[in-house]
Amino acid sequence: MAHTNGILTIAMLLFDNYTALDVVGPYEVLSKIPDSKIYMVAAKPGIYKNIKGLQLSAEYALKDIENPDILVIPGGFGIDALLNDQDILNWIRNAHKTSTWTVSVCSGAILLGAAGLLENRKATTHWNRKEQLAKYRAIIQNERYVTDGKIITSAGVSAGIDMSLYLLSLIVNESFAKFVQLGMEYDPKPPFDSGSPEKAPTEMVDKIRQSTMTNNK
């Protein structure tokens, strides 16, 4: 394990209109790493809300955590408001220079793209964001999560859990990742099988695509 000052430093970016599960799926998994600390980082310390009003606190400003071992960028509708935010883009670029791993969940990949980190790199994002991500010259993959060098991008929302367990196996080892999976009883049994555009009814896929176009998301 790579450690900064003996503690593995994980920085997760927070912003308004994050997707709650994008944040907490990886948090739940990665917080189990021994001798690690997750820093919730935002443009300014404070409380940030998701689109429904859930309140999560970021205790640290960007400048407080400049060299995390692991950089985690969650997604959400709020991502679109950050794509020209030079403070955040520069923070991501700088943190990535020295990180051991740089990872994203869902539309968090778009922010990595805007920071220029995904040019000519294999990557994925939420199924409904792939065209947007391609504009940043990423080589779009249809996988649950995609590793290219030290960057791991994951598909939509819940994929952050799968990606984080895989990352755990890289940072600690496979046995520990399995142990954490057992602790969180992650033996998924969705009651329905419509979790991807290939599996869901076409009209649902179209409905999500259209609502996104309307909202310019």
Add this chain to the structure above:
Amino acid sequence: MAHTNGILTIAMLLFDNYTALDVVGPYEVLSKIPDSKIYMVAAKPGIYKNIKGLQLSAEYALKDIENPDILVIPGGFGIDALLNDQDILNWIRNAHKTSTWTVSVCSGAILLGAAGLLENRKATTHWNRKEQLAKYRAIIQNERYVTDGKIITSAGVSAGIDMSLYLLSLIVNESFAKFVQLGMEYDPKPPFDSGSPEKAPTEMVDKIRQSTMTNNK
């Protein structure tokens, strides 16, 4: 859909040392219900931390939300400190009298048990909490989630996502639940297959059981 004053009211209990994914898995799913509001409720309004320091805010006190349509009890190590908390137990008993659905995630079922709601009812909880839940005379089931009357209990941590999608199909309809599943790209592909005590290596199961006994959890 049952509505109070036109809005479906969902109350989620928050407390120190909750398990973050127990809270946010259901939040992510249930917050998609049209014309609904999720109220984060705690003994006192304020910020509550999980065992690793994640800060979630509860804006409402118990007395503020006495008749939710849906009552959600997440779990976590903090549950054990609440098993004799009469304010919380009475709030749960009262809310359950008028709720349409009363649900729990993981060790949240223990709190339902302590409130006397699971006597002679089929129920489940985290695999490592089943003996504890049996003391409250629940009829323990080995299922991802269990419905008995208007109570739905779910297995450990991540099972709250599966349970919530099922609940969504009951509250709205199956088509809407599939639509939400597609939106959160919930097509799980865990990198390992050790999410239950039946699937994980025996020594891992024993390690979790033993650490729990030591901690009197």
